[in-house]
Structure formats: C-alpha cells, structure tokens
Amino acid sequence: MFINALLYDGKSSKEHQVIIEFTQNRHIKIDSHGINVALEEVEIESRLGNIPRVFEFPNGVRCKSEENDKIDQILQSLGIESSKTHKIESSWRLTVGAVFLTALFVWFSLTTGANYTANIIASMLPDDTLKDIGKSTLEKLDEEYLFPTKLSEENRSIIQAHFDRLTENEDIHYQLHFRSSQKIGPNAFALPSGDIVLTDELVKLSKDKEFRDILGVLAHEKGHIVKKHTLRIAIKTGISGAILGYLTGDISILVTAIPTVIINSSYSRDFEREADEYAVSELKRLNISTKYIAQLFEELAKENKLDENSTVISLISSHPMTKDRIKYFKSKDEKKY
Numbered sequence: 001m002f003i004n005a006l007l008y009d010g011k012s013s014k015e016h017q018v019i020i021e022f023t024q025n026r027h028i029k030i031d032s033h034g035i036n037v038a039l040e041e042v043e044i045e046s047r048l049g050n051i052p053r054v055f056e057f058p059n060g061v062r063c064k065s066e067e068n069d070k071i072d073q074i075l076q077s078l079g080i081e082s083s084k085t086h087k088i089e090s091s092w093r094l095t096v097g098a099v100f101l102t103a104l105f106v107w108f109s110l111t112t113g114a115n116y117t118a119n120i121i122a123s124m125l126p127d128d129t130l131k132d133i134g135k136s137t138l139e140k141l142d143e144e145y146l147f148p149t150k151l152s153e154e155n156r157s158i159i160q161a162h163f164d165r166l167t168e169n170e171d172i173h174y175q176l177h178f179r180s181s182q183k184i185g186p187n188a189f190a191l192p193s194g195d196i197v198l199t200d201e202l203v204k205l206s207k208d209k210e211f212r213d214i215l216g217v218l219a220h221e222k223g224h225i226v227k228k229h230t231l232r233i234a235i236k237t238g239i240s241g242a243i244l245g246y247l248t249g250d251i252s253i254l255v256t257a258i259p260t261v262i263i264n265s266s267y268s269r270d271f272e273r274e275a276d277e278y279a280v281s282e283l284k285r286l287n288i289s290t291k292y293i294a295q296l297f298e299e300l301a302k303e304n305k306l307d308e309n310s311t312v313i314s315l316i317s318s319h320p321m322t323k324d325r326i327k328y329f330k331s332k333d334e335k336k337y
Helices: 068-077 084-090 092-110 114-124 127-144 153-167 212-226 229-237 239-248 252-263 269-285 291-304 322-331
Strands: 002-008 016-022 027-030 035-038 053-056 062-065 175-180 188-190 195-199
Touching: 002 068, 016 062, 114 229, 127 195, 127 252, 153 175, 153 212, 188 212, 188 229, 195 212, 212 229, 212 269, 212 291, 229 252, 229 269, 269 322, 291 322
Parallel strands: 175 195
Antiparallel strands: 002 016, 002 062, 016 027, 027 035, 053 062, 188 195
16 A cells, blocks of 8 residues: 655755555555654644645654545555544535534624633733733833823832732732823723832822822722733733634734723723722721722812713723712721721
C-alpha cells in the first residue's frame, strides 16, 4: 500500500518527492530516506476536508500528502477509523446541524449569554493580563484626558494613608494615581488591574480636612475592582473581540473599551449598588462613618447642579439615582464622628 508525498527533513525548506509504504505489520517505510518506523510512532493529522494530510515522524521529518481518500482506505484496512471531523463534513445533515449549533451559540453569546460569557472571561484572565490592560488603559487616558496632579504633598499624603489602610493585606496589588482633569471633572475610577485614579477636582469638593469622604469613594472604587465590574462591562461591550482576544492573547479590544466605559460612566444600577454596599462594609471595617461620603455626594450634586436626567460626566452621573445613593449612605451611618 503506497501513497505519494512531499517530505521535509527538518533541516532545510527543500521538498523531496517520496513514496510512503504502509506494511501489513503496521510499519511506515520511506526507502529513499531510510525510514522504517512503527505506525504507532507516527502522528497522522486527522482529515479536514481535502487539506493535505501531514505525517509527523519521531526524528523530526514531516511528510505531506494530498491522497486523502487513499490514506483513509489504508488506515481503515489497518483498523484506524477516519476522523470525526471528516465524518461530520461528509454528512450534510451533520454539517447543517453543526452550522445551526454554531449560529445558536454565537447568538446566545451576544444576547442572553453576554453577561454570563463576560463573567466567565473576566474570571479567567490572569493577573499579568490585567496588569497589561491597566497599564495600557492608563497610558491611553493620560494621552487624552488626564494631566499631572496639582494637589499639595500634604493632602496627597493624607489620602494615600487612607488608601494604604483600605488595601493592606490584599491579594490584589492596588495602586492610587492622582491626576487632574477638567475634561472628566470631579471623579474617581477603577481599572481591572487594581489601579484607582482620583482627580484633583473631586478632592477639592471635600469638606472634611481628614478626607474621610474621599476614603469612602476609594472604597467604592475598590468594590468595582473586587467585583470586576469595569472588566465585565468592557468584555460585554466588545464580546466578540473579547472572546477572540482571550483565545489569542490580544487584549487591544479591552484597552479600547475600558476608557469608553470609564468616561461614559457606564456602570449599571446593579453594579453601582454592589460597589456602594462594598464601600459601606469597608468603611465599617475601618470604623469610619458613612456620613462623609454622603456629604461628598451632596457637594457633587451642588457643584454640577445635577438633576436626575443629567448626563454630566462625574462620579454621580450613573445609576442608581443620586438622591437614593445619598439616602442609602446616610441610612448606614452608625458612627457619630
């Protein structure tokens, strides 16, 4: 039993026309190159349509043959079945079924399953990838929206000390970045990597010399990181590209999507509520009253003359409604200092 093939010796790109012999004692021979090995030692690629079949020999030699039908006959005579992939391709019923299931999966991933798919991908991305996403995203924001901070060293030291308390003994490596931005205005936002950006414009609205209200905001943003809100929304926004990026390691779609999520304050009502609840639990753990963050939200509302239909870019432009969030934080106040 013989087939024609092209041989590559692994030492050069030169092709050699050869004849491969399949023997009854289950050996594969290529006399022109002194090859005689057991069939079990050769890796034969499964058939995929009429694409040339590749044979991988243990010594690094590779052969390629277009005689797929003949190879199938020989392998079957030696007790080796053709691949399941080729069986599906050979059956129009199975092919139509496969196309239908693929279309159904894509539809589910882009609609009903988008949240589920985003959650799965977000939970599987390794820390190194999240760091790369955070670094690239921050660089992109620095190019267009953010500028160096003008806060005094004293104020930055007080806020940094709060942040260090908030994030000590955590598995995630958190880092606080001070920035100024008239474009974004009073704001703070979190990146999936554990980086949190705080704008001078928000700090200037604080009425507390100890910046306990800013600590509440940082706790809120930490909640977004812990719950992976930014990452999940970015993945959902570009679900197809995110899936491809996860498979190929190309994170550019997420680096592009995350600034859009941040600038447009695109968190859902549920995500904001989760982050608020997390902030309350963290403030309780640190023995800090929630009244301070409530007061800061009131200052933000005054600063922006915010009504419930406003689309102003700020920390409070997202759902749930501002007055409800202020009421929520006040209701959780258990400290009187």
